[in-house]
Amino acid sequence: MENKILDVIDMSVEGDGIARENELVYFIDGAVEGEKVEAELTKQKDNLIWGKLVKVIEPTFRRAEPPCPYFEKCGGCKIMHLNKETQALFKMLSLKRTIKKVTNLDVDIRDTVQSPKDTRYRNSIQLKVEKTADNDYNIGFYEMRTHNLVNIDDCLVCDEKNAVLISILKEYLKNTQEKIESVFASFFDNSLSILVQTEDGNCDKKLYDALKPHFDEVSLWVSKQFASSTLLNYKDAKFLVGSERIKVHFDNLTIEVSPLDFVQxxxxxxxxxxxxxxxxxxxxxxxxxxxxxxGIxxxxxxKNDNYVCSIEQIHNSVDSAKKLAQDNNLQDKxxxxxxxxADILPALEFSEAEKENLIAFLDPPRKGAGKPLIEALKLLAPKTIxxxxxxxxxxxxDVRDLLDTYEISSMQAYDMFPQTNNIESLTVLTIKEE
Ligand SMILES: C[S@@+](CC[C@H](N)C(=O)[O-])C[C@H]1O[C@@H](n2cnc3c(N)ncnc32)[C@H](O)[C@@H]1O
Structure with missing residues (x-):
C-alpha cells in the first residue's frame, strides 16, 4: 500500500493516532493527536486502514523523545512517544471511552494518578528466548502484533537487574545450548525469583550456579507450560534449587513469594x-x-480495624497470606x-449486623470478575463495591452487569504501567436506594 499524509485528530484506546478522510478511518502506530504525519499504510479492512508513522510533518507538544532504543520495534511500550501528562490524559480518556462504549454512561473520571517512577518501575519481566542460525541466542519481546522477537540487552521500564539477567542468560545459553523457551523473572531488592519454561519441563541446575554470584538469593523454578500472562497456567511448575520463596519488602511488611504468586x-x-x-x-x-x-x-x-474475609485461588499465595497475617498478629481478623x-462467595454466610457493614473489594485478573461472581455479589448486596x-x-x-443494582460513585485511573497502553483503575460503586 502507498504512503499518505494525514492529520491526526484523535487517539484509539490502543494508542494509535486516528485520522479520518472520505469515510475512511486510519489507525497510525506512532502518530499523536494534533500532528500532521506521513504514514505507511499496511492493512485495510472495509473502511478501516492501519499504518505506521514514517515522518512527523507538523509535531505536537504532546510528543516525547522515547528514551528506549528498542521503542520503534518492541511491542512492550506502546505510548513511550507521548509525554507524561499526555500519557495520563490518554489513560483517563481511554477509560472513559471504554466505559461509554459498553455501558452508554458518560462517567466523570478523575485525573490519572501518576506513577512515582516512569522507568525502572517494574519488578518483573517475561522474556522470550530464541536460538539464532549461528547458535547464538536472542532474548526479548515480540514486535507488536507479530511473533518476531526483538533482541534486547535491557528493558528500561524494568529493574536494572534485568540487564544482568539477560547478559548471564545469553552467555549461559551460548555455552550450554539448553532449550529454554521463555523466562519469567522477578527482582526484589537484590534477589531473583525465576521460572524458566523448557521443552521438557527440566532445567540444568548449572543455571543457578551462573546466576547466584550476581544476586543475594535466587529461587529457580521450571515449567513445561508455555509462559503466559496468567500464572494459573503454570500447573506443572516445580521448584528446582535455591530458596523456594524469596522475600518482598513492602511498606514495613515482609512477604515470602514464589514465581507462582501474583505481585503488583x-x-x-x-x-x-x-x-x-x-x-x-x-x-x-x-x-x-x-x-x-x-494478602497485602x-x-x-x-490493620485499619476491619474484619476481612479473603478469597484467592492459588494455594501458594494463600499460604503466603496466612503467614503474613500471623507474622503481623492479625490472624484473628x-x-x-x-x-x-465464584464458587466460594455464594456459600459464605453473614449475620444481618455483618451485612450492614459489608464492603466488597475486588481485584480480578485481566479477564474480569465474570457474570456468576457479579450475580453472587448482587445477591449479597454489600452497600459499597x-x-x-x-x-x-x-x-x-462487569460494571454494566452491576448497574441494575449499583451506581458509579467514582472512577479513577492509576498509571501502574507507564509508557504502555495498559490501564489500572479504581471504581467505587454504591448500592441504589430502594
Ligand atoms: C490482579 S491479581 C490481584 C492480587 C491482589 N489483589 C494484589 O494486589 O496483590 C488477581 C489474583 O486473583 C487470583 N485469581 C484469578 N482467578 C481467580 C478466581 N477465579 N478465584 C480466586 N482467585 C483468582 C490470581 O491468582 C491473582 O492472585
Missing part, C-alpha cells in the same frame, strides 16, 4: 492505590477481599479461603 509489578504505585482503598473502606467494616493474592490488601485493611471466588481493574474492557462489562 509497580509496587510504588500499588502502595498509593492500596492506601486509597484503605481510606475508602474506613474502619469497623466487614470487608470481602476477592482475588486477594498474597487483607492485611492493610485488617482475617479469614482466608482458597478457591474460585470497590473494583480495582487492570483491564477497562472487562471492568466495563
Amino acid at each position: 509489578v509497580n509496587l510504588d504505585m500499588a502502595k498509593i492505590l492500596y492506601d486509597d482503598i484503605v481510606k475508602l473502606v474506613g474502619t469497623n467494616k466487614v470487608v470481602l477481599d476477592l482475588f486477594s493474592g498474597i 490488601t487483607s492485611l492493610m485493611l485488617a 482475617i479469614i482466608q479461603y482458597c478457591g474460585d471466588c 470497590i473494583y480495582m481493574s487492570c483491564n477497562p474492557t472487562t471492568l466495563a462489562k
